[in-house]
Amino acid sequence: MSLEVRIRKKIKGGVLDVSFHSPGGTFALLGEKDGILSLTLRCIAGIETPDEGRIALDDTVLFDSLAGINLPPAKRRVGYLFPGGALFPTLTIEQNIRLALLGGGIGLVQEEGAKQVRPAVVDTKVQEFLREYHLDGLGGNYPKDLSLIQQQQAAFARMMAGNPRLILLDDPFGALDGYRKAEVLHEMQGIVEGKGIQAVLASTDLDEVYAMGDSIAAIRGGKSEPMQGKEEFFAHPGTVQAAILVGVRNIGEARLLDPYHALVPAWGTLFCFRNDKGEPVKLPADLKAIGIHAGDFMTAQPPKEDGQKVPTYKFPVYRPVYGETRTEREVRFCPCRKGEETMVMSMPKAGTSPVDPASVQRVYVRTDRILRLT
Amino acid sequence: MIAAALVMAIVVTIAARLLLVPLALLVNKAPRWFSLLVDILFVAGAILVSAPIVYVLTAAGLRRVNRETVLAAQTLGMKGGVIRRKVILPQARGWIRAGLILCFLRAFLDSVVVQMVYFFMILR
Numbered sequence: 001m002s003l004e005v006r007i008r009k010k011i012k013g014g015v016l017d018v019s020f021h022s023p024g025g026t027f028a029l030l031g032e033k034d035g036i037l038s039l040t041l042r043c044i045a046g047i048e049t050p051d052e053g054r055i056a057l058d059d060t061v062l063f064d065s066l067a068g069i070n071l072p073p074a075k076r077r078v079g080y081l082f083p084g085g086a087l088f089p090t091l092t093i094e095q096n097i098r099l100a101l102l103g104g105g106i107g108l109v110q111e112e113g114a115k116q117v118r119p120a121v122v123d124t125k126v127q128e129f130l131r132e133y134h135l136d137g138l139g140g141n142y143p144k145d146l147s148l149i150q151q152q153q154a155a156f157a158r159m160m161a162g163n164p165r166l167i168l169l170d171d172p173f174g175a176l177d178g179y180r181k182a183e184v185l186h187e188m189q190g191i192v193e194g195k196g197i198q199a200v201l202a203s204t205d206l207d208e209v210y211a212m213g214d215s216i217a218a219i220r221g222g223k224s225e226p227m228q229g230k231e232e233f234f235a236h237p238g239t240v241q242a243a244i245l246v247g248v249r250n251i252g253e254a255r256l257l258d259p260y261h262a263l264v265p266a267w268g269t270l271f272c273f274r275n276d277k278g279e280p281v282k283l284p285a286d287l288k289a290i291g292i293h294a295g296d297f298m299t300a301q302p303p304k305e306d307g308q309k310v311p312t313y314k315f316p317v318y319r320p321v322y323g324e325t326r327t328e329r330e331v332r333f334c335p336c337r338k339g340e341e342t343m344v345m346s347m348p349k350a351g352t353s354p355v356d357p358a359s360v361q362r363v364y365v366r367t368d369r370i371l372r373l374t
Numbered sequence: 375m376i377a378a379a380l381v382m383a384i385v386v387t388i389a390a391r392l393l394l395v396p397l398a399l400l401v402n403k404a405p406r407w408f409s410l411l412v413d414i415l416f417v418a419g420a421i422l423v424s425a426p427i428v429y430v431l432t433a434a435g436l437r438r439v440n441r442e443t444v445l446a447a448q449t450l451g452m453k454g455g456v457i458r459r460k461v462i463l464p465q466a467r468g469w470i471r472a473g474l475i476l477c478f479l480r481a482f483l484d485s486v487v488v489q490m491v492y493f494f495m496i497l498r
Contacts, residue, residue, distance in 0.1 A: 042445075045445075045449050046448075046449075047445050047448065047449070072448070073445075073448040073449045074448055074449070074450075074451045074452065074453070075451075076449075077451070078449060079449065079450075080445070080446065080449040082442045082445075082446060084442065086440065086442035086443050086445070086446040087443070087446075088443050088446075088447070088460070088461055088464075089440070089443070089465065090464035090465060090467075091460070091464075099447075099450070099452060099456070099460060100450045100451075100452075102452075102456075103447075103450045103451035103452035103453070103456070104449075104450050104451025104452075105450075105451070106451075155446075158446075158450070159450070161450075162449070162450040162451055
């Protein structure tokens with residue numbers, strides 16, 4: 001299973017320009033709450049039509065502007081889970097699932113050689129779906145009688161009853177609170193992995209994207225960033241846009257002085273990166289900024305590795321201010337004596353004690369943890 | 375303000391109905407072909423007056439159909455007829471029903487009530 005998407009579409013105030021190739025599993029799109037993620041998924045589902053480009057699922061071309069192909073949504077076999085579920089409000093949950101089975105899911109209930117579908121077979125299949133998606137005893141209820149989590153489960157069951165080859169999850173956990181969200185997320189993840197079905201998740205939540213996505217791409221300002229593996233994406237986002245979405249809290253605009261040196265005026269720091277042999281490494285010609293994860297700062301030099309000193313950058317700490325969030329301790333500080341720009345250092349609360357900001361004179365970052373953002 | 379407007383609407387409606395009574399009396403004295411023509415015009419007029427009510431309310435009902443449910447139905451592979459019958463119309467049903475009831479009441483007032491008043495006037 002592979003999904004290839006390369007589309008462009010004019011939108012209000014810009015252009016949607018998305019391209020990625022997902023080899024299988026769950027592909028996650030991380031973006032902002034500006035409707036771009038939904039628009040991308042709607043183009044894949046066939047609800048919206050791109051101005052140009054190509055969308056292909058395995059060997060099936062769903063859309064190709066050059067070849068004049070644009071399959072209607074009903075023929076794409078692409079399931080779409082809307083943020084609110086979009087269950088049919090005048091039908092019971094059973095009827096919702098039954099309609100999906102008689103639509104796209106007809107292959108699941110039509111017996112071989114039979115021209116007509118036997119109602120008993122459909123009934124049995126509906127009950128199977130209700131059981132599988134933990135909706136036992138709720139089949140006779142209308143959507144408004146269910147909780148948000150049950151509605152979302154029912155919408156997921158209905159989508160799967162449509163027998164899709166690809167499922168699109170459009171911010172599926174947005175309306176759920178933290179604990180419930182984790183519950184549904186793990187359930188959906190289990191089903192998607194268990195059935196080996198390809199999925200595209202669009203979300204603005206880092207945790208959701210991390211939990212479900214095998215590979216990830218960021219979309220910002222209508223343009224998609226190159227796809228990366230999950231760990232790589234969070235540890236080393238390649239662009240300023242991706243770094244912002246991933247939550248890198250220290251991003252300093254960089255000025256390239258020569259191919260090997262970049263100055264970040266706001267931090268008063270000159271960066272020059274070296275390889276294992278100590279030779280300077282060429283910086284990207286389109287370098288825009290230097291980024292540092294708040295959690296990558298250390299209050300002391302890291303210990304030697306294999307008898308070698310670990311290369312680090314050292315930042316002086318001026319006017320430090322201590323703060324706490326639910327899970328982290330933070331120290332905000334200025335890296336320049338007279339500068340206005342602040343940096344943030346954070347550490348997990350677990351296993352650490354409150355920091356006396358006056359005791360922090362300087363902080364260190366491993367050179368290999370510093371992000372070169374284009 | 376709202377109460378005054380309501381009172382005004384009731385007064386105007388009753389006055390309009392009473393205006394139709396002499397017309398009905400006049401039609402009774404005219405030749406048969408003329409009364410038939412006036413009857414047809416009455417029906418056409420009633421339809422013209424009622425149609426916008428049904429149209430406006432039906433349109434309002436259709437506008438209130440959750441668009442995502444229609445899109446969901448499309449992605450689920452449902453055909454156009456099924457989508458109209460099972461998804462769109464049931465959601466707009468209340469509004470369409472309201473339009474039909476209003477239309478019926480109006481037609482009832484325009485024809486039956488006038489006929490009844492006319493009938494009682496003849497009897498007297």
